[in-house]
Amino acid sequence: MAHAVTSGRFIHVVLACLLVMPVAQVGAGSFVVPGSEAAHLGQCVEPTEQMRRNHMVFIRHQRDDTVHGGIRGTKHSLAGCVACHVAYDDRHRPIPIMADGQFCHACHAYTAVTLDCFQCHAAVPIDDPAALARYAAHGDHPVGVDGYREGEER
Amino acid sequence: MNDRDDATDTGRRRFLGAATGVAAAVLAPGVFLYTSATATPRSEAVTSATRWGMLIDTAKCADGCSACVDACDRENGLTFQPQPEGADDTRWANQQAVWIRKVRLQDDLTGRITNVPMLCQHCEHPPCVDVCPTGASFKRADGVVLVDRHTCIGCRYCMMACPYKARSFIHAKVEHQLTRAPRGKGCVESCTFCVHRLDHGDISTACADACAAEGHQAIVFGDLRDPDSDLNKALRAQPNRQIREDLKLNTGVRYAGI
Numbered sequence: 001m002a003h004a005v006t007s008g009r010f011i012h013v014v015l016a017c018l019l020v021m022p023v024a025q026v027g028a029g030s031f032v033v034p035g036s037e038a039a040h041l042g043q044c045v046e047p048t049e050q051m052r053r054n055h056m057v058f059i060r061h062q063r064d065d066t067v068h069g070g071i072r073g074t075k076h077s078l079a080g081c082v083a084c085h086v087a088y089d090d091r092h093r094p095i096p097i098m099a100d101g102q103f104c105h106a107c108h109a110y111t112a113v114t115l116d117c118f119q120c121h122a123a124v125p126i127d128d129p130a131a132l133a134r135y136a137a138h139g140d141h142p143v144g145v146d147g148y149r150e151g152e153e154r
Numbered sequence: 155m156n157d158r159d160d161a162t163d164t165g166r167r168r169f170l171g172a173a174t175g176v177a178a179a180v181l182a183p184g185v186f187l188y189t190s191a192t193a194t195p196r197s198e199a200v201t202s203a204t205r206w207g208m209l210i211d212t213a214k215c216a217d218g219c220s221a222c223v224d225a226c227d228r229e230n231g232l233t234f235q236p237q238p239e240g241a242d243d244t245r246w247a248n249q250q251a252v253w254i255r256k257v258r259l260q261d262d263l264t265g266r267i268t269n270v271p272m273l274c275q276h277c278e279h280p281p282c283v284d285v286c287p288t289g290a291s292f293k294r295a296d297g298v299v300l301v302d303r304h305t306c307i308g309c310r311y312c313m314m315a316c317p318y319k320a321r322s323f324i325h326a327k328v329e330h331q332l333t334r335a336p337r338g339k340g341c342v343e344s345c346t347f348c349v350h351r352l353d354h355g356d357i358s359t360a361c362a363d364a365c366a367a368e369g370h371q372a373i374v375f376g377d378l379r380d381p382d383s384d385l386n387k388a389l390r391a392q393p394n395r396q397i398r399e400d401l402k403l404n405t406g407v408r409y410a411g412i
Binding site for chain 2 (some may be wrong): 063064065067068069070071072073074079082119120121122125126127
């Protein structure tokens with residue numbers, strides 16, 4: 001350590017730490033929404049860094065396989081993203097994943113990248129088999145065949 | 155042609171015979187693998203070994219029943235279409251997307267009424283695919299005609315080209331969708347033969363199930379390539395035809411009783 005101080009390197013190390021720390025905090029901070037399935041898992045379908053950088057490539061690739069080849073059993077599915085990352089309100093109802101502050105919206109608002117997926121795709125996993133299993137596990141199956149509770153406002 | 159050596163090449167015959175045997179041996183486990191794989195979501199691309207089709211017996215289609223239409227609407231999230239503010243009810247009824255509709259025909263001479271459920275006919279040579287400028291309209295290897303809405307620009311040429319008026323356009327923003335049936339403003343869509351079910355190994359459609367549940371059994375869905383399928387048995391058992399056979403589209407949907 002003394003050697004570092006005398007050589008002036010210590011200052012560099014401190015400076016570097018000061019510079020890197022906020023970045024590291026942002027980088028290591030979790031954007032996974034509490035209460036979502038993903039909050040209980042160590043890692044997404046690919047390492048986190050890869051997901052952050054390439055998730056759009058994965059799902060764009062997958063979409064052609066699904067639409068044209070009918071392949072629905074692979075891990076890079078948008079329905080999978082929604083089912084795992086969606087948060088739930090106090091009545092166990094899913095909150096749309098692109099709603100303010102939710103998983104997709106948070107990053108896309110920060111990076112100012114328009115998110116078009118949910119103009120057409122469901123933002124809540126209302127009829128997804130995995131989600132239905134989750135509701136069943138909670139003991140309060142919230143949806144009818146059309147995706148809404150009896151008498152719920154649409 | 156074969157004047158150089160007219161004698162039968164028995165060695166070649168033995169080889170071909172053996173090769174056929176090998177092919178059969180490979181095919182049998184292949185078939186088994188396919189049936190077991192379809193119990194879970196599909197992980198291999200669809201092939202032309204299957205062609206999905208349907209037989210609709212109009213004699214069994216009850217007047218006034220709308221079970222197939224309602225089931226289709228629920229299955230594919232069509233109930234979520236919002237009627238635009240101030241839109242005239244009749245105009246909206248004509249404009250909103252429908253994947254299956256009942257056409258009621260009356261013979262002027264006899265007064266006989268026939269109900270014809272009309273949906274995408276899943277043609278072998280689909281005119282909608284021919285005219286699509288972006289390649290969004292396409293026929294899947296298993297014969298299902300679909301719109302890739304990632305590529306659809308909403309030009310509606312396909313709607314004009316379709317002789318069956320089977321396609322619909324989504325005019326307004328859609329707030330709610332089902333995971334299995336994405337839908338958004340500005341794209342064309344039509345019956346998918348409940349492709350989400352097929353891809354999960356559930357060989358059925360919502361309309362056929364609903365019709366059977368009502369006790370009418372007017373719709374049989376199945377594989378046109380499988381000679382032992384219920385569909386092919388039904389097709390063999392009674393006279394049936396394609397609508398607009400003259401266009402030579404080789405439709406996947408056939409009708410009996412018309």
